[in-house]
Amino acid sequence: MTMLTPTERAAERGRLVADAVADIRALASGEVDRAVLDQIRARLLGLAEHGELFGADDFPPPQGDGARGSCLYRVSQDADDTFALYVNSCADRTDTPAHNHTTWAVVVGLEGEELNRFYRRTAGGVEEIGRDTVRLGAGIAMLPDDLHSIHIRGGGRFFHMYGLALERLDQRVYFWSADGTWKVFEAHPDIREARAALTSC
DSSP: OOOOOHHHHHHHHHHHHHHHHHHHHHHTSSOOOHHHHHHHHHHHHHHHTTGGGGOTTTSOOOOSTTOOSEEEEEEEOOTTSEEEEEEEEESSOEEOOSBOOSSOEEEEEEEEEEEEEEEEEETTEEEEEEEEEEBBTBEEEEOTTOEEEEEEEEEEEEEEEEEEOGGGOTTOEEEETTTTEEEEOOOOSOEEEOSSSOOOO
């Protein structure tokens, strides 16, 4: 296989991402239900087969003392902030509390494993109802009110796609088990622009 230069990788990546997002945009042109989400997941799994275009050289995880466990690279987003696709690049360990999204969400693997735990609300907070692992060839899809938490060990990279950009999701909530309350889940503080030129973490 011929090795591509960084410029060639970026061009090919841009073409494949644009094609995938166009297909997903068409799939989501009406009501987005679980059947539609399954089709979106399948399309993203196809994009993930080109993992050599989304490697650690172009999407490095956070590094340095005090760095967060992960950073997000925005690889596509429409002008109205819909159809936002990110590469989540994780250094080693990443955990989130149980949370919703207030928009549809699809996660598929590029490298490594991401354990997802799913929950339902209870009078006392949340109850776990299932688990699934995202890895290369596997993904999950969620409706706006679905609750999940993320647990990553050993690092990795994953596609995260949302119906609306993370910065616009100001009504997301998470369950804070330490005091048994629901709190607003702010957008990830380390989102890097990667649609035109990559910046390093």
